[in-house]
Structures are given as C-alpha cells and as structure tokens.
Amino acid sequence: MVFLKRQLPLLICFVIGTVTALQYYVPTNFSAEMSEGLSNWYIIVSMFAALLGFVSVGMVHTKKIQRQEPGWAYSTLVILGFLAMVIVGFVSGGKETTPDGRPSSYGWLYNCTLVPLQATMFAILGFYVASAAFRSFRAKSFDAGVLLATAVIVLLGNVPFTNQVWAGWLGIHDVAGVKIEMTDIVSWLIGTPNAAARRGVTFGVALGAIATSLKIIFGIERAYLGGGD
Amino acid sequence: MEPFFRKLLAMDRRWIFLCLGVAVIFPTFFKLNLPGLKASPNVQAVYDLVENMPEGSKVLVSFDFDPASKPELAPQATAVLRHLFRKKHKVVAMGLWVTGVTMAKDIVSRTAAEANAKYGEDYVYLGWKPGNFAVIENMAADIHNCFPKDNDGKETASLPMMKGIRKLSEFDLVVSLAAGSPGIDTWIAYGSDKYHFKMTGGTTAVNVASMAQYVQAGQMTGLIGAMRGAAEYEMLINQKGDAAAGMDAISLGHYLIVALVVLGNVAYFVTRGSKGGA
Amino acid sequence: MEIVGAWIAVGLTLFMFSFLYKDNPFYKVGENLYVGITIGYFVIQLWYKTWIDKVWDVLTGQAHDRFVILIPVLIGALLLTRFVPKIAWMSRWAFAFVIGYGAGLAIPATLTTSVVIQAQATAKPLVTMPDRSPGAAKATENAKAAYDKAKEGAAKEDEKIRAARYRYEQSRSVSEYTFLTAYRDFTTIVIFVGVFCVLFYFFFSIEHRGPVRAFSRVGILFLMIYFGASYGNTVMGRLSLLYGRVLDLKDYSRQMYGFATPVILVLMIAVLAALHVKNKGKDEGHAA
Numbered sequence: 144m145v146f147l148k149r150q151l152p153l154l155i156c157f158v159i160g161t162v163t164a165l166q167y168y169v170p171t172n173f174s175a176e177m178s179e180g181l182s183n184w185y186i187i188v189s190m191f192a193a194l195l196g197f198v199s200v201g202m203v204h205t206k207k208i209q210r211q212e213p214g215w216a217y218s219t220l221v222i223l224g225f226l227a228m229v230i231v232g233f234v235s236g237g238k239e240t241t242p243d244g245r246p247s248s249y250g251w252l253y254n255c256t257l258v259p260l261q262a263t264m265f266a267i268l269g270f271y272v273a274s275a276a277f278r279s280f281r282a283k284s285f286d287a288g289v290l291l292a293t294a295v296i297v298l299l300g301n302v303p304f305t306n307q308v309w310a311g312w313l314g315i316h317d318v319a320g321v322k323i324e325m326t327d328i329v330s331w332l333i334g335t336p337n338a339a340a341r342r343g344v345t346f347g348v349a350l351g352a353i354a355t356s357l358k359i360i361f362g363i364e365r366a367y368l369g370g371g372d
Numbered sequence: 373m374e375p376f377f378r379k380l381l382a383m384d385r386r387w388i389f390l391c392l393g394v395a396v397i398f399p400t401f402f403k404l405n406l407p408g409l410k411a412s413p414n415v416q417a418v419y420d421l422v423e424n425m426p427e428g429s430k431v432l433v434s435f436d437f438d439p440a441s442k443p444e445l446a447p448q449a450t451a452v453l454r455h456l457f458r459k460k461h462k463v464v465a466m467g468l469w470v471t472g473v474t475m476a477k478d479i480v481s482r483t484a485a486e487a488n489a490k491y492g493e494d495y496v497y498l499g500w501k502p503g504n505f506a507v508i509e510n511m512a513a514d515i516h517n518c519f520p521k522d523n524d525g526k527e528t529a530s531l532p533m534m535k536g537i538r539k540l541s542e543f544d545l546v547v548s549l550a551a552g553s554p555g556i557d558t559w560i561a562y563g564s565d566k567y568h569f570k571m572t573g574g575t576t577a578v579n580v581a582s583m584a585q586y587v588q589a590g591q592m593t594g595l596i597g598a599m600r601g602a603a604e605y606e607m608l609i610n611q612k613g614d615a616a617a618g619m620d621a622i623s624l625g626h627y628l629i630v631a632l633v634v635l636g637n638v639a640y641f642v643t644r645g646s647k648g649g650a
Numbered sequence: 651m652e653i654v655g656a657w658i659a660v661g662l663t664l665f666m667f668s669f670l671y672k673d674n675p676f677y678k679v680g681e682n683l684y685v686g687i688t689i690g691y692f693v694i695q696l697w698y699k700t701w702i703d704k705v706w707d708v709l710t711g712q713a714h715d716r717f718v719i720l721i722p723v724l725i726g727a728l729l730l731t732r733f734v735p736k737i738a739w740m741s742r743w744a745f746a747f748v749i750g751y752g753a754g755l756a757i758p759a760t761l762t763t764s765v766v767i768q769a770q771a772t773a774k775p776l777v778t779m780p781d782r783s784p785g786a787a788k789a790t791e792n793a794k795a796a797y798d799k800a801k802e803g804a805a806k807e808d809e810k811i812r813a814a815r816y817r818y819e820q821s822r823s824v825s826e827y828t829f830l831t832a833y834r835d836f837t838t839i840v841i842f843v844g845v846f847c848v849l850f851y852f853f854f855s856i857e858h859r860g861p862v863r864a865f866s867r868v869g870i871l872f873l874m875i876y877f878g879a880s881y882g883n884t885v886m887g888r889l890s891l892l893y894g895r896v897l898d899l900k901d902y903s904r905q906m907y908g909f910a911t912p913v914i915l916v917l918m919i920a921v922l923a924a925l926h927v928k929n930k931g932k933d934e935g936h937a938a
Contacts, residue, residue: 152742156750163754167566179513183704184722185751186503186510186518188744190700191726193502197689198733217678221686228690237698238524239474244481249694253474255655256662257691258439259898260684261471263666265440266895269625269888270670273392274385276885277632281640289874290881291633297882298630301577301600302623307408316812319829320819326412333879334414335837338584339844340876342768343869345585346845347852349764356753356760367749368742389670396889400896443894444887470695471688499699505755521703561763562755577887581880588841589771591763598883599890618893625889 153362160360201225228252293332300329374646377639388632395628399620406623409616414587415604417594418572421545422452427460429544430537434559435467435476437551441576442475445549447602447615448574449479452547455609457487462533463495464543466519468507468554473500477523492531499523504554505562512540512567541567548573549596556583560591574601656907660914663895671922772845774838778831786825793821844872 163181166174204218228249235249246254282288299305306325309315317323358364411419425431433453437445456463465480467473480497489495498519501507510518515538516528528534537543546569548559556573564571574596575583586592596605599622602615665680708719728744731737780786793814800814801807807815823830850862851869858866903911 148739148742152746155743155746156753159747159750160754163751164757167755167758175513178509179517181751182503182506182509182513183517184725185506185748186501187700187704187719187722188726188729188748189502189504189506190696191729191744192748193692193696195729195732197693198730200685200689202733214678217682220679220682221689224683224686225690225693226686228687229693232690232694232697236525237694237702239477240481240524250474251651251655252687253691255658256683256687257471258442258475259659259663259895260666260680260687261439262442262891262898263663263680263895264684266888266891267666267669269396269892270389270392272885272888273625273629273632274388276629277388277636278381278385280633280636280881282637283640286870286874289871290878291637293875293878294882295630295633297879298626298633298885301882301886302406302626303408303410303600303603303619304406304623305408306410307406310410311408317816320816320823321830321833322816324410326410330412330414331837332875333581333584333883334588335840336844336872336875337581337879338588339772339841340848340869340872341582342585342772342841342845343848343852343872344876345764345768346849349760349768352760353757353765356757359749359753360757367745371739386670392892396892397896400893400900441891443897444890470692473695500695501704502696502700505759506751509755519703520707523699525698557763561759565763565767566759577883577885577890578880580883581876585768585771589767591767598886599893600886614897618890618897621893621896622886622889625892626885629885629889 149368152368153365157360157362160356164360224256228257296332297329300325300332374642377642378646380635381639381643391628392625395624396621399624404620404624406620409600409603409607409619411604411608412597412601414595414597415601415608418452418574418596419455419594419605419608421570421572421593422455422459422461425459425461425544429459429461430542431456431461431463432540432543432546433463433465433480434546434548434550435465435472435479436469436548436555436558437576438469438471439475441551443614443618444576444599444602445551445574446475446479447599447613447618448596448605449476449549450483450613451602451605451609451611451615452549452574452596453480453483454486454611455605457483457489457494458609460494461544462537463489464498464515464534464537465495466498467500468504468558469551470500470502473523492526493533496528496531496533497523498528505558508540508559508562512563514538515540539567541569543569545570545572549575550579551576552579555579556586556592560586565591653906653908653910656902657910657914660899660902660907660910663899664911664914664918667895668918668922674922674925676918676922772842774842776839776842777835778827780827780831781824786821790818790821790825793818843868848872 159181162177166178200221204221206212207215207218208222231248231252235247237249238247239250239253241247280291280294282291310324315323355364359367422431433449433456435445435449453463453465463480463484465476467476477497477499480495484491484495487494491497498515499522501510501518503510507518516534519528522528522531540546540563546559546563548556548571550556550559550573556571556575556579559573560571563569571592572594573583573592575598577598577600580595580597583592583595587595596602599615599618602613603619606613606616662680662683665676668674669677705719705723708716725744725747728740731740797811797814797818800811804811819828819830822828823834847865847869849869850865851873853862853866856862899911901907903909
C-alpha cells in the first residue's frame with residue numbers, strides 16, 4: 144500500500160518528467176510521437192483539473208447556502224450565474240453564433256454579463272493607480288527618485304501630444320543620427336536598462352524554476368503529494 | 373502653504389477618483405484630436421514584417437487575452453487582422469485564454485467580413501483548448517490532432533485552407549496578442565525557440581516592460597504595446613479605429629496622473645518633518 | 651434582446667463601479683455573478699471543445715486504437731478522488747503525471763529561452779569595428795547621394811529629408827565609427843552592465859561590501875528603472891481599460907438602448923443615497 148500511495152506517484156513523476164525532458168534533446172520520430180501523445184493526454188487531464196477547481200468552488204458555496212452563513216444569499220448568485228450560463232450553453236450547442244451570424248443565447252449572455260463584469264473589475268484599478276500616484280509615489284530617497292523619474296518620463300512619453308511639443312514644436316529630433324524624440328527615449332528606456340534589469344530577474348527565476356523542476360522529477364520536492372500517508 | 377498641503381494630503385481619495393473620471397470621460401464626448409502620434413520602432417517592426425511577407429503567407433494569430441484587456445488588445449487584434457487580410461495572408465486564429473473565445477471569434481469574423489475573406493479558404497477560427505503549453509506542444513506535432521474540429525464544430529481537416537497546414541513550424545509567422553501568461557513568453561519558450569518559426573505579437577501596457585527582453589534578444593520581431601501601440605498600428609495601416617479614438621482620453625488621464633505625482637511630492641516635501649506631515 | 655442586453659451590461663458595469671464609493675450590495679451581486687458565470691462559460695467550453703472533440707468523438711470513431719484515450723480520462727478522473735477522503739491518495743497518481751509532464755517540459759524550454767538565448771543576447775561584443783569592405787563604403791555613398799538629392803532645393807528639413815538623413819547616418823555608422831556606432835555600443839554596454847549588476851544584487855552568498863556593494867548598488871538603480879517603467883506602463887494599461895468601459899457606457903446611453911446608462915446611474919445613486927441615509931451613524935466613513 145505504501146508503494147501505491149507514496150512510491151508509485153514519485154515513479155510516475157520521474158518517468159514522465161525524464162521522458163518529456165529528454166524528448167527535447169533527442170528529437171527522433173519516436174520521441175516526437177510520444178510528445179504528441181503526452182501533450183494530448185495533458186490537455187484531457189487539464190479538463191479534469193479545471194473541473195476539480197469548479198467542484199471545489201461549488202461545494203464551498205453550496206455549504207454556505209445550506210448553513211445559511213453570513214452572505215449566503217450572494218452564494219446563490221454564484222450558483223444561479225453558473226446554471227444560467229450552462230443552460231444557455233447547452234441550448235446553443237456551445238456555439239457563440241447562430242448560423243446567420245447573430246449571437247446565440249450563449250454568445251448573448253457572454254456579451255452582456257461576462258464581458259462587462261470582467262472588464263469593469265480591472266477598469267476600477269485605474270482609479271486606485273491615480274490615488275497611489277498622489278499618496279504613495281514619493282521621492283523619499285535617491286533610489287525612489289530614480290524610480291519616480293523613470294515613471295514620469297514613461298508617463299509623459301506615452302502621450303503622443305508630449306512628442307508633438309518635443310519634436311513638432313521644439314524641433315528636437317536627433318543628435319548626429321541618434322533619435323531622441325520622446326517616443327525614442329521611452330523605447331530606449333524600456334528596451335535597454337529596463338530589459339537588462341528584467342533579464343537579471345529572468346535569470347534568477349529561470350534557474351530557480353529549473354532547480355525546482357529537477358527536484359520534483361527526482362522526488363526531492365514532494366509537496367504535490369500532500370499530507371497523510 | 374503647509375496647512376493647505378496637509379489638508380490636501382488628507383483629502384478623501386474619492387475626489388481623485390472624480391478628477392480621473394472627468395479626465396477620461398470629457399474627451400470621450402468632446403474630441404480634442406491631440407496630435408503627435410508616431411510609430412515606435414517596435415510597432416514599425418511588426419508592421420514591416422506583415423507588410424513584407426509574400427502574399428498568401430500562413431499566419432497564426434493567438435488570442436491570449438480575455439475581456440479584462442479588451443480595450444488594449446482588441447484594437448491591436450483588429451488592426452493586425454485588417455492588415456493581414458489586406459495583404460491576402462492566410463489566417464488561422466485560436467486562443468489560449470478560455471474567457472476570450474467568444475470575443476476573439478467576433479473580432480475575427482468582423483475583420484474578415486470587412487475584407488470579404490472566405491471562411492475555410494482565407495481564414496479559420498479554431499477556438500480554444502485547455503492545457504496552455506501542452507496545446508503548443510500538441511500543435512507543433514499535429515494541429516489537426518490538437519484541434520480535430522474548428523470552433524463551430526466543423527472538421528478541421530475538411531477546411532480547404534487547413535489541408536496545407538499540419539504543424540506549427542509550417543506557419544510563416546505566429547502572432548500572440550497576450551495579456552499575460554500563457555502568452556508571448558509561452559509561445560517563445562514552448563514554440564518558436566524549439567520549433568523555429570517567426571514570432572511577433574502585442575501585449576498590454578503592464579507586460580511591455582517584461583516582454584522587452586525577448587525583443588532585444590531577437591526571440592521575437594517587434595512588439596505592439598498597449599492601446600498606444602494599437603493606435604500606432606492603425607495609423608500605419610491608414611485605418612483609424614478604437615485605439616486612435618481613445619488616445620485623447622488616455623492622454624488627459626496621463627497628464628492628470630503626472631500632475632498628481634508632482635503635487636503629491638510637493639506636498640510631501642513641504643509637510644515633511646512637521647507635525648502631522650506625510 | 652439587444653436592449654435587454656444593453657441594460658444588463660450597463661447595470662453590471664455600474665454595479666462594479668459602485669465599489670469606488672464603497673463596498674456595497676451592488677458590487678457584491680456583480681462579483682458573485684461574475685464567478686458563477688465564468689465557471690459556467692468555462693464548463694461549456696470544456697464540454698464541447700475538449701470532452702466532445704477530443705474524447706467522445708474519438709471513442710465513437712473508427713480508429714483501432716481509440717480506447718487508448720481512456721487512459722488520460724482515467725488519469726483525469728483520478729483527480730476527482732480528492733473529494734472522497736478514503737481514496738483521495740489515488741489523486742496523487744494524476745498529480746504526479748501533471749507535475750512530472752510540466753516539470754519535464756519546463757527544464758529544457760526554460761534553459762533555452764530564459765538562460766541560454768538571454769545570455770547570448772547579453773554577451774555581445776562591446777565595441778563594434780567598422781566594416782571597411784567596398785560594399786559598405788558603396789552603400790554609404792549611395793545613401794549620401796539619396797540624402798543630398800532629398801534636400802536639394804528644400805528650405806528646411808522636413809520628415810522626408812530627415813528619413814533620408816537617418817538612412818545615411820545608418821549606413822555611415824556601419825562603414826565608419828560614428829556617433830551612432832558609439833551609441834549602439836553604449837546600449838550594448840548598458841545591457842551588459844545592467845544584467846551583471848542586477849545578478850550581483852541577487853547574489854546573497856557573499857556579503858555586499860566593497861566592489862560587490864558598488865555593483866549591487868548599480869543593480870538596484872537598474873531595478874528602479876524597471877519598476878518605474880512598469881509603473882508608467884501600468885498607468886496606461888489601467889486608463890485604457892477605464893476608457894473601454896466609459897466608451898461602452900457612452901454607447902449604451904443612446905436612445906436606441908432606452909437611455910440605459912443615465913437611467914440606471916440615477917437609480918443606483920438614489921439607492922446608494924438611501925442606503926447611506928439609513929446607515930448614517932453606523933458608518934465609520936470611507937477615509938483613505
């Protein structure tokens with residue numbers, strides 16, 4: 144039983160991980176076929192992984208309704224929203240449009256509920272960014288000053304009208320062929336010092352990810368097994 | 373001055389919300405048509421890439437975003453698709469973000485109808501599959517196996533255009549319009565760097581700073597950044613759209629935020645050290 | 651249906667925006683509906699685009715090896731054993747497959763994309779030697795001729811002449827060591843120094859003193875530029891999203907949609923005001 148519960152998962156992980164990694168370096172027809180098969184399997188398993196999440200959410204809200212916990216009425220909206228979308232989805236056969244190109248009931252519900260809800264949820268952040276600009280964005284030290292100066296240059300440079308003032312009216316275009324219009328300055332900032340800093344971070348993250356992946360494959364990192372025996 | 377700035381710093385943040393609301397709403401109703409838009413080198417590079425490909429090139433456009441980023445990426449997608457259809461390239465569209473499927477279909481159908489492109493011959497919309505990077509792996513091996521049917525349930529193999537496209541590496545260009553991951557970085561890591569096809573794309577403003585390293589390393593050609601990038605692309609193809617129309621509102625919003633940063637710092641330095649200061 | 655859709659869309663948009671005033675029942679309604687609707691949408695996509703396309707059609711097809719598809723279905727189904735405590739341990743097999751495949755694929759992909767190629771792009775020659783070949787000299791000559799022709803008779807430099815001058819400067823920067831060549835070298839050096847110093851900053855195995863501290867300090871400045879650029883761009887992103895919603899609300903305020911936006915806005919303000927009056931005294935205010 145211990146083998147089935149603890150050792151077999153580690154073995155599966157080791158075999159699948161090793162075979163997948165080696166496929167990159169040994170691109171034969173056989174390994175290509177295996178890669179195709181495994182990726183296809185992964186897509187199907189992903190479907191169940193998503194279901195796992197949905198069932199969990201559903202159970203949380205159902206329990207909340209059953210026990211009439213505070214805010215349980217809102218949980219009914221989760222269930223109602225889910226049922227509404229699923230019913231119209233099946234009625235429309237999963238198609239977003241009818242044969243004549245008009246939105247199906249599934250497409251219609253998507254457009255008038257999911258789109259505005261999701262888009263507005265993120266649009267609200269615009270207001271908080273403005274508030275943060277006034278309340279928290281301070282040049283309290285030299286480092287913070289560099290951050291602030293960069294942000295202000297990018298903010299101003301991202302507005303086309305600034306470039307109109309800079310290049311169109313003040314006539315600042317280049318120095319001996321090196322373009323210094325606002326658009327070019329922002330492009331340089333993002334494409335050079337910003338890219339360099341980001342690359343430094345990328346190296347760290349990548350090496351960490353590789354090390355963690357190796358630890359997972361070789362069974363050193365076993366957090367995914369969860370607790371228990 | 374000090375009491376004034378202290379009062380200013382303590383004001384309810386909803387006043388700032390109101391100012392921003394006005395700055396964005398005002399130009400939506402009263403057009404300012406602020407001049408100065410100029411194509412940045414990265415947007416020009418994407419345009420040149422599409423422009424200089426031979427007619428009938430096979431292009432994959434991946435919609436890796438959802439309605440949350442629609443105002444930024446939908447204009448990019450519209451402008452790029454208009455350009456692709458105008459150049460008579462063969463377009464295969466798909467997506468890695470599930471909640472963007474319907475929106476992507478709408479954008480593809482609309483731009484194709486404008487260009488009188490025929491479904492199955494000039495363009496195809498495959499829809500979405502779960503699995504992120506596994507979808508790219510699977511498409512690299514066999515697109516027909518990954519997407520046995522298109523988004524509307526037609527057999528992929530029965531579509532005339534798809535008969536000549538079997539693997540990812542057969543595309544002349546892959547365009548990922550991405551709001552995050554899975555997106556450009558996923559396509560580069562699991563797609564173009566491994567299976568060697570040309571890669572370009574567009575992303576949200578938030579992600580521009582992170583994607584710049586791939587452009588600098590030559591892992592992708594050019595990058596359309598945010599709504600401004602979309603407006604630049606619209607300018608290059610001589611067909612103004614939603615992005616160009618929105619630049620006034622975005623511009624006023626930017627100037628307001630710069631003013632807030634300056635005001636906030638002045639208030640900070642004036643009140644610093646004094647009792648009740650920031 | 652279009653008008654009903656517009657009213658629903660406007661209503662839900664304003665429900666979400668009402669959070670700017672303060673957390674309130676309208677926002678909670680929108681928030682919870684969003685969760686349910688998104689899951690419902692996802693489930694339909696999974697059913698038709700994955701279960702039907704990739705499993706059901708295969709099983710009911712003619713392929714001789716069609717039952718092989720039951721293996722990933724079985725693996726996936728094992729994930730659901732999580733909900734049955736007695737056999738929950740069986741889900742580990744499925745997790746092992748998912749994690750193993752992801753890790754196996756990530757190792758070479760990350761190594762190539764994020765380490766090898768990125769390192770190659772950093773370790774470039776820091777000084778460019780001019781190309782003294784006749785071809786390069788000829789290209790410069792041609793570009794110069796084109797530039798001279800462009801400015802012929804023109805009183806002042808316009809966009810066209812400037813473009814010709816840029817092309818000439820570009821060509822010249824290849825055949826000679828010009829200011830533009832020096833600028834490109836400077837850019838290469840900045841990238842190299844930036845990456846090097848940022849890596850030093852993240853290197854915690856030795857104490858940051860002396861030269862290490864100096865490198866680390868420069869690394870911090872590069873990181874500050876990265877954060878600053880990210881913030882600047884984030885502002886643009888958020889404003890674009892806000893503009894998108896404003897545009898939709900403006901669109902729906904037309905007569906053809908029954909003035910959905912102004913009507914719902916007024917109604918919501920009235921309800922929120924009524925709630926405010928009702929809760930007056932209980933509220934602690936909405937300070938920053």
